[in-house]
Amino acid sequence: MGKVRIGTVWLGGCSGCHMSFLDLDERLIELAQVAEIMSSPITDWKLHTPVKEYQDYPEVDISLVEGAVVNTDNVEVLKLVRERSKILVAFGDCAVTGNVPSYRNLFKTDDVLNSVYLDKATHNQMIPSDRVVVPRLLNKVVPISHVVKVDYFMPGCPPSADSIWYTIKCLLEGKEPEFSKEHYRYG
Numbered sequence: 001m002g003k004v005r006i007g008t009v010w011l012g013g014c015s016g017c018h019m020s021f022l023d024l025d026e027r028l029i030e031l032a033q034v035a036e037i038m039s040s041p042i043t044d045w046k047l048h049t050p051v052k053e054y055q056d057y058p059e060v061d062i063s064l065v066e067g068a069v070v071n072t073d074n075v076e077v078l079k080l081v082r083e084r085s086k087i088l089v090a091f092g093d094c095a096v097t098g099n100v101p102s103y104r105n106l107f108k109t110d111d112v113l114n115s116v117y118l119d120k121a122t123h124n125q126m127i128p129s130d131r132v133v134v135p136r137l138l139n140k141v142v143p144i145s146h147v148v149k150v151d152y153f154m155p156g157c158p159p160s161a162d163s164i165w166y167t168i169k170c171l172l173e174g175k176e177p178e179f180s181k182e183h184y185r186y187g
């Protein structure tokens with residue numbers, strides 16, 4: 001039997017969940033014996049910035065998706081990743097609930113843009129109009145389950161390396177991961 005194909009995806013998050021993935025440390029070697037990381041910002045980040053680069057996202061068995069859905073690019077990428085993934089896991093609290101990025105929902109989108117690009121900018125004050133460079137913000141930040149079907153929700157901000165390992169091991173063994181208090185972690 002071939003190796004299990006895994007992809008990881010970075011939407012509107014701080015990359016802390018991916019940093020926690022790297023904390024698997026020597027377990028990454030164990031993982032490499034049974035699975036292949038087909039696509040991930042930790043293997044080639046430049047493929048994980050503009051939405052057009054995600055057109056090459058491969059068919060995978062498992063995708064771990066970090067981050068909330070904050071802009072139009074995120075929506076496109078997420079739908080494409082869903083289509084190409086047998087199992088899709090919301091990877092960390094931003095993906096699960098919206099978490100930190102959803103604080104923006106307390107404000108109007110125009111007010112946020114004006115504050116960042118005009119009021120607080122020290123030079124070149126202008127709101128970017130090139131949607132390729134800066135994707136259009138959604139009016140509301142949402143968790144990924146508001147856009148696509150999610151198979152499993154891995155909690156934590158970020159999830160601990162132990163939680164990530166537990167989830168991956170369950171999925172590799174064909175078991176359902178069950179998250180309890182010990183899997184919740186903040187900071």
Ligand code: SF4
Binds near residue numbers: 014066091092094158
């Ligand atoms: S869940 Fe926490 S660590 Fe992960 S992307 Fe969101 S803020 Fe960062």
